[in-house]
Amino acid sequence: MKFTFDTSKAVDRLMKILAVEGTTGKEKKIGKTIVQLLREMGVASKSIRFDNASENIPLPTETGNLIVDLPGTIPGPRILLMTHMDTVPLCAGAVPILEKNKIVTNGKTALGGDNRTGCGVLLTTVATLLEQKLPHPPITLLFTVREESGLFGARFVDLSLLKNPEFAFNFDGKFAHEITIGAVGGERWEVEITGLAAHAGVHPDHGISATMVAALAMEEIYRTGWFGKIIKDGKEGTSNVGVIGNGKGGSAGEATNVVTDYVHIRGESRSFDVKFLKTITQTYRNAFLEAGKKISNHQGKKAKVQFHSRLDYRPFHLSEKAPVVAKGLSAVEQIQRQPICRTTNGGLDANWMVAHGIPTITFGAGQNEIHTVKEWIDLNEFLHGCQLGVVLATQS
Numbered sequence: 001m002k003f004t005f006d007t008s009k010a011v012d013r014l015m016k017i018l019a020v021e022g023t024t025g026k027e028k029k030i031g032k033t034i035v036q037l038l039r040e041m042g043v044a045s046k047s048i049r050f051d052n053a054s055e056n057i058p059l060p061t062e063t064g065n066l067i068v069d070l071p072g073t074i075p076g077p078r079i080l081l082m083t084h085m086d087t088v089p090l091c092a093g094a095v096p097i098l099e100k101n102k103i104v105t106n107g108k109t110a111l112g113g114d115n116r117t118g119c120g121v122l123l124t125t126v127a128t129l130l131e132q133k134l135p136h137p138p139i140t141l142l143f144t145v146r147e148e149s150g151l152f153g154a155r156f157v158d159l160s161l162l163k164n165p166e167f168a169f170n171f172d173g174k175f176a177h178e179i180t181i182g183a184v185g186g187e188r189w190e191v192e193i194t195g196l197a198a199h200a201g202v203h204p205d206h207g208i209s210a211t212m213v214a215a216l217a218m219e220e221i222y223r224t225g226w227f228g229k230i231i232k233d234g235k236e237g238t239s240n241v242g243v244i245g246n247g248k249g250g251s252a253g254e255a256t257n258v259v260t261d262y263v264h265i266r267g268e269s270r271s272f273d274v275k276f277l278k279t280i281t282q283t284y285r286n287a288f289l290e291a292g293k294k295i296s297n298h299q300g301k302k303a304k305v306q307f308h309s310r311l312d313y314r315p316f317h318l319s320e321k322a323p324v325v326a327k328g329l330s331a332v333e334q335i336q337r338q339p340i341c342r343t344t345n346g347g348l349d350a351n352w353m354v355a356h357g358i359p360t361i362t363f364g365a366g367q368n369e370i371h372t373v374k375e376w377i378d379l380n381e382f383l384h385g386c387q388l389g390v391v392l393a394t395q396s
């Protein structure tokens with residue numbers, strides 16, 4: 001299929017949405033801007049809706065996911081084009097600066113190319129379809145909220161509003177020719193260790209040190225090879241102990257002369273293998289519970305250890321022969337690029353879409369050095385992403 005599209009309008013649109021603040025959980029303004037742009041292109045207002053995901057997300061969230069139905073002009077299976085519209089908190093106040101083939105920041109904030117490049121791809125795709133009256137099957141657009149804080153929009157999306165798409169194409173990444181067909185699953189855990197305070201000089205034996213329980217547990221984890229990058233019997237994963245304190249942003253223990261009575265620790269596990277993922281977390285649980293039994297005071301009293309974990313997102317790995325991947329490979333070839341399939345060690349909205357039963361692959365569209373003040377957008381990749389959007393939307 002041959003088509004051209006207005007690249008300067010595509011860049012203008014991207015500049016416009018980059019200038020609208022919309023950090024994770026605060027997507028109301030960017031949602032409105034996207035709706036306004038869609039209305040200006042001629043998308044009927046009855047086709048544009050926000051779902052009620054924000055009512056189910058366990059963190060304050062200004063608005064639901066934005067879902068748009070574009071009726072097909074030719075018959076065919078419905079496709080879903082998706083992206084997330086939130087940015088990381090470091091993007092607050094971002095001022096995008098257009099250079100020759102790049103968009104950069106003033107160095108004080110991140111830029112928000114993650115993931116306004118994805119929003120730009122979806123908008124330019126719609127604009128091109130409508131302006132050039134390109135024939136296309138029924139299409140659903142999904143702009144999710146709260147991706148950055150835990151993939152919540154995709155997790156709690158109102159599936160009935162998506163109208164049963166057969167395939168989904170997600171835009172969130174660097175290169176237009178890289179097709180992400182799998183991603184790790186993640187669990188988060190937290191442990192509360194409650195010991196007993198005592199004067200560390202006068203009656204140290206009356207105390208039960210929560211910090212020492214934590215230390216013994218972590219020593220066990222480290223010594224047995226379950227910390228950081230983990231390889232066991234051909235299975236791989238990662239783990240981390242991220243936060244140690246009093247659970248309220250303060251330190252665990254406040255004085256050198258008091259046996260520490262309370263420690264709160266948070267960590268995570270990741271793996272492509274959901275069983276191994278659970279094994280990693282279970283190993284942490286056992287280590288903390290066992291360490292709790294090793295330390296007691298003069299009366300034989302021991303610390304109380306409470307360990308909780310939750311699955312953040314499931315891993316997935318699509319076959320390179322899956323029909324959705326075939327569509328992706330063919331689309332990348334049509335824009336004259338050499339496609340490659342890859343997996344990622346980070347979670348994606350695609351993790352939840354696949355868990356919802358919708359085969360989903362993810363493309364990039366020019367993000368670079370995301371989540372840093374050096375973030376920049378490669379406009380060549382962004383425009384390739386836009387081309388890809390149109391090809392995916394029109395291929396049968």
Ligand SMILES: [Zn+2]
Nearest residue numbers: 084114115172
């Ligand atoms: Zn992203």
